Structure formats: structure tokens, C-alpha cells
Amino acid sequence: MRVLVVGGGGREHALVLGLTGDSAVEAVVAAPGNPGIAAVAECRAIDAVDPGAVAGLAVETGADLVVIGPEAPLVAGVADAVRAKGIAVFGPSGAAAQLEGSKAFAKEIMTAAGVPTARAYTCTDADEVARALDEFGPPYVVKDDGLAAGKGVVVTEDRTHALEHAAQCNRVVVEEYLAGPEVSLFVVTDGEAALPLLPAQDFKRVGDGDTGPNTGGMGAYAPLPWAAPDLVEDVMARVVEPTLAEMRRRGTPFSGLLYVGLAITASGPKVIEFNARFGDPETQVVLALLETPLAGLLHAAATGTLAAHPPLTWRGGAGVAVVVASAGYPESARTGDVITGAERSGIIHAGTARREEDGALVSAGGRVLCGTAIGPDLEVARDAAYALVEGIGLADSHYRRDIALAAIEGRVTPPRR
Numbered sequence: 001m002r003v004l005v006v007g008g009g010g011r012e013h014a015l016v017l018g019l020t021g022d023s024a025v026e027a028v029v030a031a032p033g034n035p036g037i038a039a040v041a042e043c044r045a046i047d048a049v050d051p052g053a054v055a056g057l058a059v060e061t062g063a064d065l066v067v068i069g070p071e072a073p074l075v076a077g078v079a080d081a082v083r084a085k086g087i088a089v090f091g092p093s094g095a096a097a098q099l100e101g102s103k104a105f106a107k108e109i110m111t112a113a114g115v116p117t118a119r120a121y122t123c124t125d126a127d128e129v130a131r132a133l134d135e136f137g138p139p140y141v142v143k144d145d146g147l148a149a150g151k152g153v154v155v156t157e158d159r160t161h162a163l164e165h166a167a168q169c170n171r172v173v174v175e176e177y178l179a180g181p182e183v184s185l186f187v188v189t190d191g192e193a194a195l196p197l198l199p200a201q202d203f204k205r206v207g208d209g210d211t212g213p214n215t216g217g218m219g220a221y222a223p224l225p226w227a228a229p230d231l232v233e234d235v236m237a238r239v240v241e242p243t244l245a246e247m248r249r250r251g252t253p254f255s256g257l258l259y260v261g262l263a264i265t266a267s268g269p270k271v272i273e274f275n276a277r278f279g280d281p282e283t284q285v286v287l288a289l290l291e292t293p294l295a296g297l298l299h300a301a302a303t304g305t306l307a308a309h310p311p312l313t314w315r316g317g318a319g320v321a322v323v324v325a326s327a328g329y330p331e332s333a334r335t336g337d338v339i340t341g342a343e344r345s346g347i348i349h350a351g352t353a354r355r356e357e358d359g360a361l362v363s364a365g366g367r368v369l370c371g372t373a374i375g376p377d378l379e380v381a382r383d384a385a386y387a388l389v390e391g392i393g394l395a396d397s398h399y400r401r402d403i404a405l406a407a408i409e410g411r412v413t414p415p416r417r
């Protein structure tokens with residue numbers, strides 16, 4: 001099988017590593033890829049959100065399967081353009097990707113499907129926003145309706161800050177605050193059949209102890225020692241199956257990766273968000289633990305044959321990923337700083353580039369790279385991930401020191417039902 005991977009972040013680096021580890025794969029091309037990916041696959045420069053360009057490259061490279069990593073190409077209809085060439089695609093249509101592309105649309109689907117989620121109002125002016133804020137009370141949750149690279153959501157006790165954020169967005173969703181630990185559950189689906197991956201936990205805030213602004217994600221671990229044994233089964237039955245059924249009913253079946261972001265509240269799991277693709281950095285740990293050949297799994301989802309796929313198998317133990325971010329992230333991101341220590345197994349590249357003059361590895365984004373390790377338990381995996389990160393040289397970079405720590409210390413406790 002020849003595979004084209006679209007994207008060039010940490011998630012795509014993890015996907016490429018998984019795909020090249022599948023003996024059914026002859027070749028992987030990544031577009032645009034990054035310097036970490038370039039060490040194991042051919043990279044091709046491309047505008048990943050241009051449907052015609054991606055479809056053309058899929059034909060040119062003789063791809064049997066195209067895997068689309070990020071949300072922007074999906075929302076732009078890249079999967080539709082590739083499918084129109086008769087090539088199997090892992091990733092939803094533009095219409096189905098609206099589950100991530102519009103928070104208001106996602107709420108509409110959840111309401112129609114009876115999926116447990118935060119109560120919410122979609123607001124178009126300041127009066128509506130103020131009324132919704134006052135109905136729910138603090139902490140206030142204000143979400144930009146459209147794609148915002150993980151930065152469109154503000155959760156704050158400060159009503160003025162909530163109003164200011166709303167004023168910067170076109171259409172906003174104001175919703176009830178959900179208290180409880182968060183879970184990222186990835187589900188591979190062909191629109192009908194669905195296979196859940198291991199639940200993971202992401203760290204959204206920039207600072208230790210969940211302080212500071214939201215980011216794209218500063219670290220992750222899996223599996224979740226504190227989760228109820230029936231969590232995945234429960235979420236499949238109450239969230240995933242009804243959502244997939246509602247999407248089919250509307251004539252826009254969702255195939256690819258349904259990312260269910262949940263809060264485990266006192267009244268059970270509730271959806272915080274849907275994404276239409278793998279999460280970053282959770283993918284790094286989840287795929288490191290997956291034993292099932294990745295290309296075969298994604299190909300089955302892309303070709304509507306997932307019901308015939310064997311059950312997934314996992315390496316025992318646990319995985320941890322710790323993200324190294326550039327100076328100023330998430331407010332701004334300084335780029336162009338030289339990176340040392342990145343050529344080690346377990347270092348996953350995200351925002352890195354080669355400097356034109358001399359080929360030196362430099363930072364090129366907010367989340368620069370992450371250290372990913374697996375081990376027999378969370379503690380061992382965590383120590384190994386931090387050892388990787390501590391060996392990175394990048395001026396003024398920062399990372400969280402508490403990834404997976406509360407889980408190891410038994411301090412993650414879902415509220416009692």
C-alpha cells in the first residue's frame with residue numbers, strides 16, 4: 001500500500017511512524033511533512049488546504065490511501081476532492097467535518113441525537129452573550145463558532161474577559177461550565193461501524209496545575225488508570241452511535257476519526273467538543289501503544305469495511321507525551337531558534353524547520369516538538385518522556401512539569417455520581 005499523509009505537525013509525524021511500521025506499507029509520502037517526518041518518509045511541499053493540489057498529488061504519487069491529519073483541509077473539502085479521484089481517504093467529507101468546523105453545528109447534532117453535552121446558546125450579538133453568561137453564571141465558557149486552532153475557547157471567572165472574547169468572534173457559543181476531569185476518546189469509523197482507541201488525557205492549559213490560557217495541548221497520557229471500566233462502552237452507546245446515526249440520517253455520514261472530547265461530570269460523561277481528526281498530542285501516545293497495523297485499520301475505515309476488521313490489540317503499559325513550546329506560546333510564538341537534541345527516537349516533531357542557509361534544525365511554530373515514551377506503567381513512561389524533553393536545547397522554550405503526575409499520584413477523581 002502506498003500512503004499519502006496530509007499535514008506536517010506532531011500528529012502527522014506520529015501517523016507516519018505508525019504507517020511506516022505496518023508491513024503492508026510500501027511507501028509513505030507526507031505533504032508538507034516536517035524535518036522529523038523527512039527522516040522516515042518523502043516530503044512534498046504543498047498547500048494542504050487546496051483540494052485540487054492534494055488530489056493531484058495523490059494521483060501523482062500513486063496513493064492507495066490518503067490520510068488527512070489536520071482539520072483545516074478536512075473543512076476545506078480536501079477529502080471530497082481525493083475521493084472524487086477514486087482514491088480511498090481516511091477523513092470525513094467537508095460536510096461531515098462541520099462537526100468540528102462549527103461548534104453551533106456540533107451542538108445541533110448533539111441535541112438532535114440526544115447526546116449528553118453542556119447546555120448552550122449560540123449568540124450573534126453582545127446582548128445575547130450577556131444574557132447567556134448571566135443564565136449560566138461563572139465560570140464562563142465562551143467559544144468562537146469557527147476553527148481557531150485550539151485557541152477559540154475562553155473559560156474564565158471574569159465576566160468582562162468573557163464579554164471581550166465574545167466581541168472578538170463572529171458567532172459564539174456560550175455554554176454551561178462542565179466540572180470534572182477531561183478525556184479524549186478517538187473513534188475510528190467508516191460511518192457505520194466504529195472502533196474506539198484507548199482513552200487519553202490531554203493538558204490544554206499552558207501552565208502547571210492547569211493555569212494560564214488554553215493551548216493546542218501541552219501533553220498527554222494513556223490509558224487512564226482512574227477511568228470507570230465501562231467508560232468507553234458508555235460513550236460509544238450514548239455519544240458515538242447516536243452521533244453517527246444522526247450524521248447518516250442527514251445524508252452526511254461521518255467517516256474517519258471522530259474525536260470525542262469529554263468531561264466526566266457528576267452526572268456522567270458529557271461532550272465538550274467533537275473534532276474530525278486525531279488530537280495532538282494524544283495521538284502520539286495512543287498510536288505508540290497500538291499494536292494493530294495502522295494502515296490496515298485506516299484503510300478499512302476509508303473503504304467501508306471496518307465491520308470486518310479484527311478487534312484492536314494494544315501493547316501493555318502506558319504512554320506519555322510532553323510538548324516543548326516556543327517562547328511566548330500560546331499568545332505568540334517566537335520562531336527561528338536553533339534546536340539541539342531532537343534526533344532521538346521518541347522525539348516527535350511539530351513546529352520545526354530546516355534553516356535555508358545551513359540546514360540547521362530551527363523552531364517554526366508554537367508547539368515545537370514533544371517527547372513521547374511508553375513503558376510498563378505511567379511512572380516509567382513519564383520519566384522516559386521527561387528525559388527526552390530535558391535533552392532538548394531550545395532558547396526560552398517551556399514545557400509543563402506535571403504531565404500525568406496527578407494520575408500517577410491518584411489525584412484525578414471524577415465527581416461522585
Ligand code: AMP
Nearest residue numbers: 118141153175176177178204261272273
Ligand atoms: P474545546 O476547543 O471546545 O475543546 O475547548 C477547549 C478547552 O476548554 C477544553 O478542553 C476544556 O478544557 C475547556 N472547555 C471547553 N468547554 C468547556 C465547558 N463547557 N466546561 C468546562 N471547560 C470547558
Ligand code: GLY
Nearest residue numbers: 202217279280281
Ligand atoms: N489535543 C487537542 C486537540 O488536538 O484538539
